[in-house]
Amino acid sequence: MNAIVxxxxxxxxxxxxxxxxxxxxxxxxxxLDFFGDWNPSLAFVMVGAIGAYALGRRLVLRRxxxxxxxxxxxxxxxxxxxxxxxxxxxxFGIGWGLVGYCPGPSLVAFGSGAPAAFVFVGALVVxxxxxxxxxIIERRAARAVAVADG
Amino acid sequence: MTNIANPLLGGLLIGASAxxxxxxxxxxxxxxxxxxxxFREPLAGRAFRLWFLAGLIGTGVVLxxxxxxxxxxxxxxxxxxxxxxxxxxxxxxxxxxxxSGHGVCGNARLSPRSLVATLTFIATGAATVLVVRLxxxxx
Numbered sequence: 001m002n003a004i005v006x007x008x009x010x011x012x013x014x015x016x017x018x019x020x021x022x023x024x025x026x027x028x029x030x031x032l033d034f035f036g037d038w039n040p041s042l043a044f045v046m047v048g049a050i051g052a053y054a055l056g057r058r059l060v061l062r063r064x065x066x067x068x069x070x071x072x073x074x075x076x077x078x079x080x081x082x083x084x085x086x087x088x089x090x091x092f093g094i095g096w097g098l099v100g101y102c103p104g105p106s107l108v109a110f111g112s113g114a115p116a117a118f119v120f121v122g123a124l125v126v127x128x129x130x131x132x133x134x135x136i137i138e139r140r141a142a143r144a145v146a147v148a149d150g
Numbered sequence: 151m152t153n154i155a156n157p158l159l160g161g162l163l164i165g166a167s168a169x170x171x172x173x174x175x176x177x178x179x180x181x182x183x184x185x186x187x188x189f190r191e192p193l194a195g196r197a198f199r200l201w202f203l204a205g206l207i208g209t210g211v212v213l214x215x216x217x218x219x220x221x222x223x224x225x226x227x228x229x230x231x232x233x234x235x236x237x238x239x240x241x242x243x244x245x246x247x248x249x250s251g252h253g254v255c256g257n258a259r260l261s262p263r264s265l266v267a268t269l270t271f272i273a274t275g276a277a278t279v280l281v282v283r284l285x286x287x288x289x
Contacts, residue, residue, distance in 0.1 A: 005174040006198040010205025012167035013179065013250075018213055020160020024222035032272070032279040041157040046253060048161020049168070054258040056169025066176035068198075073176050075256070076246065078263065085263055086270055088244025089252070093271030095237030097278030099224040102249045103181040103242060106235075107203065111210020112221040119228050120235040127239020128186050 002068040014108045020045040023108050025100025032097050168255055171202065180251020181206075182242035245271075 021027040021041055030039025066072060078085070096102050101109065101120050109117035168179035175198045177184075188199040213220050224231060242248040245267050247256060252271075256264020 002174070003197065003201045005170065006201035007205035007208075009167045009171040009174065009179070010202040010207075011209045012163055012170065012205075013181075013202075014206045014209030014213070016160045016163030016165075016167060018160070018209075018217070018220045019163060020157045022160065023213075023220060025224040026222055029225075029279055032275040033283070034276050035280055036283060041154070044154045044157035045161040045164070046257075048158040049164040049254045050161075050258045052162045052165025053168045053254055054165075056165060057172060057255075057258055060169060060173045063173075066172070067174045069176045071176060072172070073178070075178055075180075075251075075261075078246070080262055081266055084244050085246070085267055088241045088246070089267040089270035090241070090274045091237050092241030092245055092248060093274030094278045095234040095241060096249075096271060097275035098237070098282065099226055099231055099234035101224060101234070102238060103185060104206065104248075104250055106238075107181070107185075107206050108210035108213065109221050109223070111207040111212075112214030112218065113211075114214075114221065114223050116223050116226075116228060116231045119231045120224075120238075123232045123235025124239035125185070125189075127236040127241075128182075128189075128243050129239075130236070131240045131243035 005068070013104065014111075016049070017105050017108055020048075023105045025105075028100040028102075028105075029097070164250070164254065165258075168250070171198075174198075178251060178255045180247050180255060182239075182248040183246070183251055186243055241271075 017023050022045055027039055027041050030037060031042035033039070060066075061072065092102075099116075099120060101117070103124065106117050106120045106124065110121045171177050171179045177198065184199045184202055188196055188203060190196070210221065226234070238248075245252070247264065247267060249271070252261075252264040252267040257268060
């Protein structure tokens with residue numbers, strides 16, 4: 001049941017992306033083409049999604065706990081604006097603007113068999129791991145120090 | 151006149167999906183985080199991610215078969231697609247979120263961080279599209 005509901009959420013997400021047209025890179029790039037042939041669709045997708053989730057979230061969070069877990073997992077809290085946040089978003093935006101894929105739609109396209117999506121998702125996973133390298137190195141160094149200290 | 155019904159309805163579905171994930175597992179429907187966490191956490195903690203991704207990808211499989219026109223391909227050489235993928239993978243983890251995590255979920259709860267993130271990635275996205283267009287389109 002736990003698994004089925006999680007899968008259902010994924011299915012709904014994909015259907016939402018497809019219905020909204022966000023699985024068409026042209027539509028995404030069209031939204032970002034402010035100075036050219038502007039396609040406002042993505043704005044309406046955001047309005048619908050944010051509106052629905054704002055309401056849904058409020059209702060759900062009245063509960064003490066989720067259905068299949070003991071606690072809610074809020075987003076990691078952080079100092080308001082960090083270099084990581086802004087630099088990361090800027091970098092993400094460049095990749096997004098180049099190809100019109102962000103993580104969600106790229107996975108739907110991956111499933112549909114688009115060769116470009118295979119390349120994109122593979123590279124995305126590599127990029128995800130690269131971001132972790134400093135933290136991994138730091139953790140290994142700390143462990144080495146702990147061992148050395150006996 | 152652009153069709154706004156489909157984008158709005160599609161958006162409602164996305165919001166409903168995120169609500170469902172929050173209700174069932176108490177988790178944020180931020181796809182970049184779900185992907186990253188699918189590799190990281192111990193299996194017991196990450197099963198929901200694997201199932202969610204299976205639903206997402208599986209629906210793509212079905213769409214590819216019954217509605218191939220619903221899923222488009224980018225207009226860019228594969229080398230460029232690879233670079234874009236690296237930037238998106240790296241950047242979303244650095245920012246700890248993407249269009250679903252920050253754009254939808256974060257903004258829905260009026261998170262200032264998410265608003266800043268969203269405005270930033272839209273800005274650089276738009277700048278990128280402009281530069282590519284001025285450079286005569288990507289080969």
